[in-house]
Amino acid sequence: MAINIIKEKCIGCGQCFPVCPADAFEFEAYDGNKLGKVAKINAKCTFCNQCLTACKFGAIEEKKIESAVDLSDYKDVWVFAEQRDGKLMNVALELIGEGYRLAKEISEDTKVCAVLVGDGIDHLAQECYEYGAERVIMIQDPLLKNFTTDAYTKVIVDAVEEYKPELVIYGATHIGRDLAPRVAARLNTGLTADCTRLDIKVSSYIDYAKNNTTLDTSTLDPNDPSTGIKQTRPAFGGNLMATIVCPRTRPQMSTVRPGVMQKRDRVEGAKGELVEYKPNIAESDIRTKIVEIVKSAKEMVSLTDADIICSGGRGLGDPSGFELIKEFADKVGGVVGSSRAAVDAGWIDHSHQVGQTGTTVKPKIYFACGISGAIQHLAGMQTSDIIVAINKDSDAPIFEVADFGIVGDLYKVIPEIIAEWDNAEALYDATTK
């Protein structure tokens, strides 16, 4: 999908030049217009498509690359339902929910299938049905007990070749991001990394783009019948969002960031179809040996499940600041989060870090205390329902995303919030009377 300049339409005005982040526009001589020149795209182009709507004269168009293969053999949405130690990962349930939504956007008879790989995990099928899976593909063998790249890649590739799903989604965990690229390379298909939004219908993509992005959707047709997936993901450290398509190969594959998709409500006793897939796997297929799996002794902070998160940053000044944050979190029934600066300073463990290289969170309320709001931090929390920022610098970028901003000293403000917390109802009633 490269960009093409229609010379006959270009008037050589150069207005498209500043739109290009790669500085890829230049002029070439052309005797068909008054200025005697037209725009030309040089080798610096990174094919980002940002210039598509830049020309008022309709001279910029998208060059489509045609598909040569028949994609209609492929059907259904697969979710790699990652389990560790016989327990489903939270992201597996989120993806079953998302997979269900996508399957129904493709067509009524498209099914969402959970793929379970492991050993002694029969009990997990029921949980998958209860969260929305219509079918479970169960792949069990003692050699699959723990994740290894070689074994898991082999059985998933074999199963994909046999059943031909049209879409396979994985959690973007340390396992999903090891496995999915290997599977995609073996199947010679495309893979989109670390997605935060998936759409099938162009009309839903337009709705999403209009409400949440700066994208000019005028070149998109809401009635486009295509059912290829549009996979939106952050790149350039969260500075750019890209929507990726996989038009010519199947299955389409994505890894999806944990914590961003919605689980379906659990339906106790829900039923589904069980397919037992016999893996063809031998010890000699596995070229690595797991000597030991070490769980960190520290408690796991469940940031992704929390309704309220109280995060502290470098503005705490010293490690004891987290005692106040902890007291705050205990009062409001939340958990403690942090910025990377606080982690790097050694004040708190990495498992509390929110952001691009930490956890992505989406609580009902996110309190950012003494956090400046660097783009990498925002990348992990800006979709929170409500963001409250407490910072003494009124110019701090965190205020750009905050629903409620308090300019003040966190050591003075937080104790007051703790003191007044239980009176919130009464305070509110007093204002509405």
Place this chain on the structure above:
Amino acid sequence: MAFKIIVCAKQVPDTNEIRINPETGTLIRDGVPSILNHDDANALEEALKIKDKFDDVHITVITMGPPQAKDLLIECLAMGADEGILVSDRAVGGSDTWATSNVLAAAVHKVGDYDLLFAGRQAIDGDTAQVGPQLAEKMDVPQVTYVQKFEIADNMKDIRVERALEDGYEVIDIQTPCMLTAIKELNTPRYMYMKGIFNPDKDIKVWNAKDIEVDLTTVGLEASPTNVFRSFTPKPKGKGVVVEGDTDKDLAKNLLIGLKGKHVI
């Protein structure tokens, strides 16, 4: 025979320096410095540590990129790598990770024998973390990603690594030849120190698609299974209200009234 390590390294814009033009909503890359991708510096550092410890270790750095990516190779040579290879060709422009790994695989084949392939876990621009595993697949070697600790036995064959997990780590044994992808916890990269003397004209090779004999139907934009459909800058979340109040107590009270009004508490 020498122990041969190939490190894949990418030149990337320093994404910390990128700003968004508020008028056009596009990235401003002007004046943004190009740097050696962070994780790749860790991969190279680990290779250099092997070279420090054992005799007869040879390190080749491969990068695919525009002509100016040569600067990155000079930096790697200055850190102590023996040889740098730049694969540069318009035909490989627009490659996704699948196509990129085809190019790198062809370059590795052309280099010849190797014992260890090292890559960074993730590049800070494309941010996919897919090239390492996909290159391993193309070379048909086993992989360990997210490597935070590395040890090689004196037989130069048996390797033990720690692979980071979200809630701990795995200890994994693997043998050469294999692919490892590095994360920042692995080590602290050294500064350039011009170890020995190097001659950029001799120690850096520039290859095009023909030199590496890559199948041209598997590289570049048109061969790539994924394409960018649209890209845009994220919209800042609508700016909210600044809570008013003369005292800290008033600020706290007004915040709680606001939160109550939104029905979140």
